[in-house]
Amino acid sequence: MGSNGTAGDYLPPLDIGESESLAFFEFTATVPGTYWYHSHQKSAEQVDKGLYGTLIVEPKNEEKVDRDYTLVLDEWMSDPDAESHMDMNMSGMDHSNMNNGNSSDNQQMDMSSMGHDMNMYDIFTINGKSGSAVQPLKVKKGEKVRLRLVNAGYMAHKLHLHGHEFKIVATDGQPLKDPQPIKDELLNIAPGERYDIEFIANNPGEWLLECHGDMEGTDGMKVKIQYEDQTNNTDKENAKENLPVVDMTTYGKYEVGQFTLDQKYDVEYTMDLGTAMGKDGMVYTINGKTYPDTAPIHVKTGDFVKVKIVNNSPMDVHPMHLHGHFFQVLSKNGKPVTGSPLIKDSLNVNPGEEYVVAFKADNPGNWMFHCHDLHHASAGMVTEVKYTDYKSDYTPDPNDTTNKGE
Template sequence: MKLSWKLKSIIAVGALSVVLAGCSGSMSGMDHSKMNMEGTKETAKTTNTQTEKSVVLTGKEFNLTASQSNQEIAPGKTLPVWTFNNSVPGPQIRVKQGDTIKVNLKNQLPEPVTIHWHGVPVPNAMDGIPGVTQNAVQPGQSFTYEFKADVPGTYWYHSHQDSVNQLDRGLYGAFIVEPKEGTDVDRDYTLVLDEWMSSGEMSGMNMSGGNMSEMDHSKMNMGSSDGKDNKSSMNMSGNLSGMDHSTMNMGNENKASTNTDNSSMNMGHDMSMYDLYTINGKSGSLVDQLPVKEGDKVRIRLINAGFLSHQIHLHGHEFKVIATDGQPINNPGILNDNVVSIAPGERYDIEFVASNPGQWLIEDHGDKAAVKGMKATIAYEGAPAGSDKANEAEKLTAVDMSRYGQVGKANFKLDQKYNLEYTMNLNTEMKNGEMVYTINRKTFPETEPINVKKGDTVKVRLVNNSKTDDHPMHLHGHFFQVLSKNGKPLEGSPIIKDTLNLKPGEEYVVAFEANNEGNWMFHCHDLHHASAGMVTELKYTDYKTNFVADPNAGNKPE
């Protein structure tokens, strides 16, 4: 077992780096409605709030520095963190649709790092997958990401190097693509949701089974993308297959941990140890207020950067869900006293009119004590403090997105002819005395890839056979349309997503067009599950890459 990240953080705590104005990570409490999005250089919009500074970057070129720091996560609780620009989350990046942007990543961490643009249909070379699209950026080195922001919406960025650990340490931020015509809201807030351990120990470092960092990547097959098996140890075409999982220890180093809460199956990682839930890197009273004026139209972008689902409830107002994973809902209906269930990797945009003066909460619901920390206050100007009461234990119905909104123009139909149909049976299994997460009874890299050619239409049937585990499945580089849930066609708006959560026993059918050539990951975004096998690939058989993997780069794609 390698040195824990917490100890490394303490050793290297002096190696702090601030590229722009230092901020400790909260992005809430900001009015983006009048932001100047036209600058061609990186611009930092800094707003003082009750607790700290918030940074939003606009323009076309940005600098992100990955470094170690410490951040007060909850009142009196400061934890060692890994940051982009010295904050968790990293700075919010907001760009205009159609702009070609550059992001210069500098790594001042003691380990390699990358950036994946979650949900953004970037060219394959910019996807940020170490050993597949690029070599991990080494300590002291830099890498520039460049791509055109074609599709407006709510996205996020995060490290994809040993991501089960690096996300847990804080390497993520929001990425917003504004439509060319602008938005018609008065207030535009982004809330990034996450979970932390107050002990300061994160994720896979105490989880020998779910930690890809212990894997032998030396035999990683980067071979032919023509679908043929290539057993050479390092043929360089950018393929994820060939990773040696043979020594993967799924055991529990902490024998005292027996809790299987939140579907962890006790594979060496007790999910109940996430005892601090945060909004924009802060918990409880440290979370910034969201100021509004009566009559404002308010948009709240919810991004789940954690490993647990959250049930978000807006108090005191009717609202609409106007987008999922950044893609618009057709004629969304008015909701009241519903929760929005947001799984790892998902995004939901909600909108409401500020028509009920006072102070109102937007909060997580559930029976865990940690939910009490995941709440923010919507504060009307001049409203008395504390005029709303928390009610996080109330059981409310979640919005059923399969029946929400109105039927509209769709790209695909359930009964049309497809070039390729594929079934992914997802499961939690014991193999050789170890807990693994499988696709069609196999763990990565033995999972069967989805082999396509550009222009193919693809229908995928996803089935969650796990008894207790949710599986939020994320497809890189593409959007898919959700066609059916549990055998029933969708009744409402066409639903376009890149991350779809399957609860135990659920079945979905989705479809997409193979319109972005490359080698792409399709994996569970509970990254503990991905690192323990639940990964496959979408491979374009006619795609060739110039990327050459460096066997000494320490590439860890999950």
């Protein structure tokens, strides 16, 4: 792993061959927060089929909540033919890992008219269940409740907590400064993102946390919040209600973070996200190139790095994820962040949007910076943060074929 012991999604790939049944590795969990881990071997396919889990790193000294629930959001295809079509179209891709000890998601393209259709995903789940099958969240009046929301799917989901004010206390595992209570606003959670919210159970009855949207599976992504020994105030779902979406760039109390827009940076990089037609179908590009031809971000240990991310795709949303580091979001569409310092490792970039982010190169290695819609990563939207003063001690086995794809 990287030198600073970051946790969760930042671990190097763990490869278990056909002749092996078990492998062990260890790391020090030094960064508290809500994380998740998932396959980086044929990840567009394997993560889609559920090969992932959550990793909660609890702080040593923090006020405890009374209830702490982790809720994983995902979406699935009910039509076996649709899934077979997806698998068939992905079968020509080589998702081999890179031989540098730190990188992952090295996914060469053979799109073979991939063109994945999100409408094939018609079952939306929370912790692998949908609709009435989702286990209710039990609370008692007066309790402080934390919900850890993890999006393991390939679509953003807008969640509405009924009947209560709540605070967004952390994003991607990183705390927010003085979060204010909000009510009847939607929290938009993009692929790869995590949000921790807290509320006080002060409105006895049965309430919902539900997804808003128009897709077929939307009404399945809901969970009941049930007060023990209380039966009044039975909630009604209303996924069509027109509610505002929380603007994270203005949320929380402003203070100067580690980085500012006008300070001096050692490395500056512009990441132009786009689409193009390749010889085998649609590809997703960074600065007009697909991985491995994308230009890496070259850094050395201690560098301050500023990255401008611009989504010039006409229709596609790109949740961009950086391995091994947290970055500070400095501006959106030219306007500086006016809320809490916003520290993240995944950032949802809608068509036409522009963000400026900054990070310190403090974790030597070679790290992926990619779209967490893994179909887009598979189709080329990947680059690397490469440390020029780092040399991997990993030597690939020339006889190992486990990472050669199919």
